[in-house]
């Protein structure tokens with residue numbers, strides 16, 4: 076699909092309302108990162124799990140991160156309260172309810188099975204809980220969603236290969252695979268064989284690259300793993316040839332502004348390079364990553380970005396929402412329907 080839509084003039088105040096109202100797709104969020112402290116404590120109590128924090132407030136206070144690893148240590152501890160299928164279901168319904176409030180029409184949800192199977196939780200418990208929530212949310216609220224199984228890159232490729240095999244009985248319940256966790260020191264090529272296997276299975280392929288890691292990791296995600304989208308990718312600006320390649324091949328970047336701020340990828344949100352990515356013709360999108368930890372869901376990412384980063388326009392807002400729908404793995408018919416709704420939203424705002 077191409078975008079030829081000329082967005083009408085909209086003043087900054089009205090644009091804030093449009094950012095909230097416009098239909099959008101979320102392509103980069105980790106479901107375990109949607110666990111709010113209140114839910115972590117409720118699930119800990121329900122399952123008899125002991126936490127290292129005494130209260131919701133104490134846990135929330137610990138959310139001061141210096142880099143990706145300092146976040147991941149707390150994120151994996153939070154996920155330890157998930158034991159039963161109903162826990163995975165409740166977490167996912169809560170996220171999808173919140174996404175509907177932000178006019179998210181499509182959510183492609185990452186999950187980390189190894190975080191759970193390593194604690195003895197069966198694969199079927201994880202996938203069945205997540206999947207049932209997606210089905211019920213579509214039936215009851217009309218939100219379209221799909222699951223993407225992520226491999227933890229700090230673990231071995233053998234573990235990833237075994238995880239994929241263990242997930243195959245549930246092949247119809249997830250549409251792709253991804254790669255996440257500690258980036259630096261774990262380049263994409265470490266997972267060449269598991270992505271080749273996933274490709275044989277006709278799974279969609281994505282990977283985190285260029286969040287903290289160098290442009291070389293984005294090249295190898297593209298050329299060794301053969302991914303269709305790059306998760307984050309903001310370090311691409313340091314390599315002009317890579318920028319050209321990403322633009323030429325329409326590779327979407329699933330950018331996560333509040334995450335980048337919280338994990339100190341940029342000194343402050345105002346310094347974010349999203350405008351530079353858009354101006355270079357890259358298919359940038361806005362996403363929440365781990366919304367319970369990073370200070371906001373989709374609409375907060377959009378509204379803070381447009382309030383703080385200089386020079387972002389209404390045309391940029393349209394482009395970001397359009398890109399998210401276009402780069403999703405939804406069917407063409409749905410993408411056309413949502414794109415029409417997106418145009419109508421901007422047209423109404425000019426009246």
Ligand code: ADE
Nearest residue numbers: 105255256257283364365
């Ligand atoms: N897992 C959850 N959030 C992540 C992030 N921002 N980067 C890598 N792995 C993650």
Ligand code: ZN
Nearest residue numbers: 103255306364
């Ligand atoms: Zn992520």
